[in-house]
Structure formats: C-alpha cells, structure tokens
Amino acid sequence: MSILERLGLYATRPDGRARAEIETDIRDELEMHVAERAAAIAATGVTEEDARHQAEALFGSVDTVYARCRATQLGERIMLQRINFAILLLALVALAGVVWRAEQVTTDRDAAFADLQERIASLQDDVRDVPPLQPVLAGTASGQLVRVPMVGQLGSLPRRASPSAKVYVLGKVDRPGSVEWHNRLTLLMALAECGGASEFASLSKVRIIRNKRVVREVNVTEIMRTGKGDIELEKGDRVHVPESFF
Amino acid sequence: MAERRDELLPGTLDVMVLKVLSSGSLHGYAVANRIQVLSEDVLRVEEGSLYPALHRMERRGWISSSWGRSESNRRAKFYRLTRTGRRRLGEQVAAWERLATGVGRVLAAPFRVRPA
Numbered sequence: 001m002s003i004l005e006r007l008g009l010y011a012t013r014p015d016g017r018a019r020a021e022i023e024t025d026i027r028d029e030l031e032m033h034v035a036e037r038a039a040a041i042a043a044t045g046v047t048e049e050d051a052r053h054q055a056e057a058l059f060g061s062v063d064t065v066y067a068r069c070r071a072t073q074l075g076e077r078i079m080l081q082r083i084n085f086a087i088l089l090l091a092l093v094a095l096a097g098v099v100w101r102a103e104q105v106t107t108d109r110d111a112a113f114a115d116l117q118e119r120i121a122s123l124q125d126d127v128r129d130v131p132p133l134q135p136v137l138a139g140t141a142s143g144q145l146v147r148v149p150m151v152g153q154l155g156s157l158p159r160r161a162s163p164s165a166k167v168y169v170l171g172k173v174d175r176p177g178s179v180e181w182h183n184r185l186t187l188l189m190a191l192a193e194c195g196g197a198s199e200f201a202s203l204s205k206v207r208i209i210r211n212k213r214v215v216r217e218v219n220v221t222e223i224m225r226t227g228k229g230d231i232e233l234e235k236g237d238r239v240h241v242p243e244s245f246f
Numbered sequence: 247m248a249e250r251r252d253e254l255l256p257g258t259l260d261v262m263v264l265k266v267l268s269s270g271s272l273h274g275y276a277v278a279n280r281i282q283v284l285s286e287d288v289l290r291v292e293e294g295s296l297y298p299a300l301h302r303m304e305r306r307g308w309i310s311s312s313w314g315r316s317e318s319n320r321r322a323k324f325y326r327l328t329r330t331g332r333r334r335l336g337e338q339v340a341a342w343e344r345l346a347t348g349v350g351r352v353l354a355a356p357f358r359v360r361p362a
Binding site: 005010011012025026028029030032033035036037039058059060061062064065068069072073075 | 273274275278292293294295297298301302304305306307313316318320321322323330
C-alpha cells in the first residue's frame with residue numbers, strides 16, 4: 001500500500017453517496033458472505049447455529065474487516081475531516097491570538113492616550129495664551145510638510161502673565177487703565193506706565209485698594225523725594241490717585 | 247483434499263483475485279470459493295481478508311463493482327475486471343513467474359539438504 005493510499009487517496013474518484021449508504025453496503029456485503037457460507041455448511045447436515053459459528057470462524061473478525069473496508073471506501077473523507085479539524089483548530093488559535101493582541105494594543109493605546117491627556121492638562125495649567133495644538137501645513141505645493149507641534153515643546157514655551165494678572169490705575173493720571181502685573185511691579189512703576197500724574201493729582205494721598213479694602217494710603221511725593229518706601233503691588237490691586245483741591 | 251493448508255505469501259491474494267475475476271463477474275463469496283477450489287484447498291485464506299483487498303483494488307481502478315442477486319437470491323456485490331485490472335494481472339503474473347522461477351532454481355540446486 002502506497003503512502004497516498006494510506007492517506008486515503010486512490011486512483012479512482014471516491015464514492016459520492018452518503019456515508020451511511022456506503023457503510024450499509026459494506027455491512028450487507030460481508031453479511032452476505034457469512035450467510036452464504038453458513039447455508040453451505042448447514043447443507044452438510046450441521047445445525048444452523050453451528051453452521052453460523054463455523055462460517056464466522058472461517059471469515060475472521062467481521063468488525064476488523066468492516067473497519068478496513070470502510071477506511072478504504074471513505075479514506076478521503078476521513079482524511080479531509082482530519083484536515084478540516086486541524087484547520088479549524090489553527091483558525092481558532094489564530095483568532096484567539098488576534099483578539100488577545102488587539103486587547104493588548106487597545107489597552108496600550110488607552111493608557112498612552114490617558115497619559116497624554118494628563119500631560120497636556122498639567123502643561124495647560126502652567127501655559128496661557130498658547131494656541132490650541134493643531135497640525136501646521138508648511139512647504140511648497142509639490143511637497144507639503146505637515147508639522148505637528150510636539151507636546152514636549154510646550155514646556156519650553158515662554159511663560160506669560162495670566163490675563164487676569166493686572167493692576168488698575170484710576171484717577172488723576174495721564175492714561176487711567178490697567179497695567180500688566182509682574183512680581184516686581186511697584187507703585188511708581190505702575191504710575192509711570194500710566195503716563196504719570198496729571199495736573200491736579202494729589203500724590204500725597206494715593207490709595208491702594210486690595211480685596212475691596214483700602215490697604216494703604218501712600219505719599220508718593222515723599223517716595224519720589226527720598227527714593228525710599230516704594231510699594232510692591234499685588235495682582236488685581238487698584239491704585240487710586242485722588243484729585244487735589246488746592 | 248490436501249493434508250496441509252498453507253498461509254498466503256504477501257501480495258499473492260491480489261493476483262489470484264484478479265485471475266479469478268478474469269473469467270467474469272463474481273461476488274466475493276464466489277471469488278473465495280473459486281480460489282479454494284482452484285488451489286485444491288492448499289491455500290488457507292481467512293475469508294474476510296478477501297474484502298479489504300477487493301475494496302482496495304476497486305479504488306485503484308483494477309476492478310469495478312455492481313449490485314445484483316446471488317444464486318440464493320441474496321443481495322450481492324459483483325466485481326469485474328477493468329482494462330487497467332487486466333493489464334495489472336498480466337504484469338503480476340509475469341512478476342510471479344519470475345519470482346517462482348528464481349526461487350525454484352535455488353531450491354533445485356544439486357546438493358542434498360540434510361534432515362534436521
């Protein structure tokens with residue numbers, strides 16, 4: 001028997017009928033032989049029961065013969081069944097692998113995204129007036145480059161004062177209004193930013209209003225005369241330069 | 247009837263089945279009987295072992311089969327030699343004769359075999 005025949009491959013095409021039909025035919029064929037032999041033996045004067053036993057003994061194991069005949073007739077199907085099973089098993093293993101990997105990737109991606117959001121949020125706490133992150137198109141029509149601002153660059157952008165970090169100067173100054181606050185801004189500097197005192201200003205009674213209360217009343221003339229006692233302002237301070245009645 | 251019944255040499259069943267079927271269409275039981283009669287009961291074949299050989303040769307295309315009725319009116323599968331089978335029979339008969347001749351020559355060597 002060749003290797004191909006062992007695998008169930010023969011020169012002729014397999015019997016296309018239903019498996020059960022083929023199996024019944026094999027059973028019938030073997031049974032016919034035993035029955036014919038038993039009848040022949042019984043004709044010599046042996047009881048039918050003994051004749052049947054003798055016929056079966058001469059035949060050998062019906063089940064073994066049946067199994068061999070069945071393997072020959074259904075060889076291809078049995079082999080295909082095994083191949084199908086193997087393919088199915090492989091496909092299941094591959095599918096399980098893909099699902100597992102996809103889950104890993106999703107988990108990784110979600111973690112990376114959450115991390116990114118966290119970093120952006122922490123940077124945005126520090127950074128003001130930074131245009132939103134958007135890809136920037138640059139280059140020529142033939143070869144456009146897409147430049148995407150990197151999150152890492154945000155940390156190195158210059159820090160600007162918060163829009164709310166201002167000091168407000170009112171009253172008799174040349175240009176009343178707001179002055180950008182910085183942490184070394186003094187009263188004199190704020191007045192200077194507003195163009196200095198106007199003609200009828202009373203510089204001896206300049207008030208600093210903080211949190212809805214007058215916290216200081218300052219003699220600016222004295223500060224300018226001595227050069228001492230200039231006051232550092234805080235965010236949101238209001239400076240009021242009153243009018244002189246003299 | 248012979249005193250002894252000998253086991254079959256491997257591969258000899260196929261060629262005997264082909265030879266028996268070359269006389270016409272027969273079912274398995276008849277093939278078994280023919281071999282027994284023609285060998286004058288010298289060959290002892292477990293009758294069942296005939297069937298795997300028949301099915302194998304059918305799948306090889308050496309014989310073909312059809313269902314009919316036996317002499318005792320039982321449903322029976324009849325086998326018949328195909329053209330391929332006839333060619334195989336010729337080849338196997340020739341191979342057997344070569345083998346038998348070779349073995350025969352050795353056994354006919356002119357020196358005496360001492361009894362054990």
